[in-house]
Amino acid sequence: MQSKQAIEQIVDQVWSRALGKIVKGKVVAPLRTRLGDDIDMIVPQAAAAGLMSANPAFAKVLYAAAYATAKRNAYIVTRQVGMPPDFFWEFELWTQQRAFETMQKVTARIFGAIMTHQKEGTLELVATEVEHLRFETAFTDCVECSGLTTSNTICFFHAGLFAGILGSLLDKDLDAVELECAAQGGKVCRFKIGKPDDREIKIPLEERLGHIALQVDYSKRVEEGLKQQTIRGIGNLVDVGYYQLILSSVFLAHAEVLSRAFMATGEEMGRALVPLIPQMLQGDAASAISAFYHQLRYTDIRINEQDQGIEVQVEEAPEMMGPLEQATPIPFLCGGLQALLSSLKQKPLRFQSAQRDGNTLRLRFGP
Numbered sequence: 257m258q259s260k261q262a263i264e265q266i267v268d269q270v271w272s273r274a275l276g277k278i279v280k281g282k283v284v285a286p287l288r289t290r291l292g293d294d295i296d297m298i299v300p301q302a303a304a305a306g307l308m309s310a311n312p313a314f315a316k317v318l319y320a321a322a323y324a325t326a327k328r329n330a331y332i333v334t335r336q337v338g339m340p341p342d343f344f345w346e347f348e349l350w351t352q353q354r355a356f357e358t359m360q361k362v363t364a365r366i367f368g369a370i371m372t373h374q375k376e377g378t379l380e381l382v383a384t385e386v387e388h389l390r391f392e393t394a395f396t397d398c399v400e401c402s403g404l405t406t407s408n409t410i411c412f413f414h415a416g417l418f419a420g421i422l423g424s425l426l427d428k429d430l431d432a433v434e435l436e437c438a439a440q441g442g443k444v445c446r447f448k449i450g451k452p453d454d455r456e457i458k459i460p461l462e463e464r465l466g467h468i469a470l471q472v473d474y475s476k477r478v479e480e481g482l483k484q485q486t487i488r489g490i491g492n493l494v495d496v497g498y499y500q501l502i503l504s505s506v507f508l509a510h511a512e513v514l515s516r517a518f519m520a521t522g523e524e525m526g527r528a529l530v531p532l533i534p535q536m537l538q539g540d541a542a543s544a545i546s547a548f549y550h551q552l553r554y555t556d557i558r559i560n561e562q563d564q565g566i567e568v569q570v571e572e573a574p575e576m577m578g579p580l581e582q583a584t585p586i587p588f589l590c591g592g593l594q595a596l597l598s599s600l601k602q603k604p605l606r607f608q609s610a611q612r613d614g615n616t617l618r619l620r621f622g623p
């Protein structure tokens with residue numbers, strides 16, 4: 257079990273890597289030498305959306321975790337780029353035009369730039385109401401929901417990020433609600449950010465947190481991915497830093513509550529991949545499973561069948577790289593493998609143990 261401080265340090269390192277990539281003249285070495293820094297967005301999507309579909313109450317956990325990490329790190333980031341802490345002092349007295357233009361510039365140049373670079377989506381501040389301290393953002397090609405279809409708004413992680421970022425700039429506690437989500441059929445996700453007691457924020461936010469019915473069709477998404485169909489304008493890949501942010505700020509920070517759910521979420525994704533194995537067959541089913549993970553640029557694995565069970569050698573999984581090297585949050589990864597290996601052996605196998613061996617993580621599964 258990591259201490260709260262140790263976890264915050266890991267989360268801060270993930271942010272600092274993301275910031276480093278947009279700083280001119282700074283070279284950030286890739287986390288992974290073979291797979292590179294991009295991963296198919298289905299992986300973080302399956303982790304975040306899967307968590308909500310397993311239990312709608314987790315939407316609140318995602319939202320609150322994103323808010324907390326953004327609020328703390330937006331403060332650090334703005335100091336690092338040289339913005340004085342009182343930059344937005346007496347913002348409520350600014351003229352409407354000055355407030356909008358300045359806030360738009362800051363969000364675009366720092367936070368929009370990070371999100372664009374990470375391929376999370378394209379962020380734009382579209383409205384500001386100084387008097388009520390309300391803001392609206394539009395987020396195009398959103399990594400959280402692109403390719404998913406639901407009747408609800410589901411981008412709670414980014415809602416938390418936007419509220420945390422603006423809240424940090426203004427040194428206030430803010431909330432954000434997603435009014436329209438691309439998963440509902442539109443082109444962009446639209447968010448309104450404002451004071452927690454503002455009825456225009458509070459009422460729709462409570463309503464949305466209470467009505468999540470989400471089913472993720474992983475098979476369809478992975479099949480699209482395997483056929484190299486492009487799901488969003490900026491492609492299907494996202495920086496592993498985004499996935500690591502979810503793993504660290506959501507999972508590590510709430511490991512006790514989420515451990516089982518994260519594993520079940522991984523299992524659900526694994527089970528959805530099972531019917532696709534025949535399509536991938538070049539050699540045996542084990543190499544088809546490795547091919548999946550490689551094609552999603554998730555990890556390189558080698559499956560060794562043993563008398564009693566299976567040992568999987570994992571390399572370059574985001575769970576074990578860079579800032580996460582010491583913490584190694586693996587339940588989601590283990591859940592997926594557990595489901596696929598069970599189907600391979602045609603009997604239920606359970607994750608048993610993990611052991612780090614240099615650059616290799618050895619996971620054991622048995623009856």
Ligand SMILES: [Zn+2]
Nearest residue numbers: 411437438445
């Ligand atoms: Zn959305």
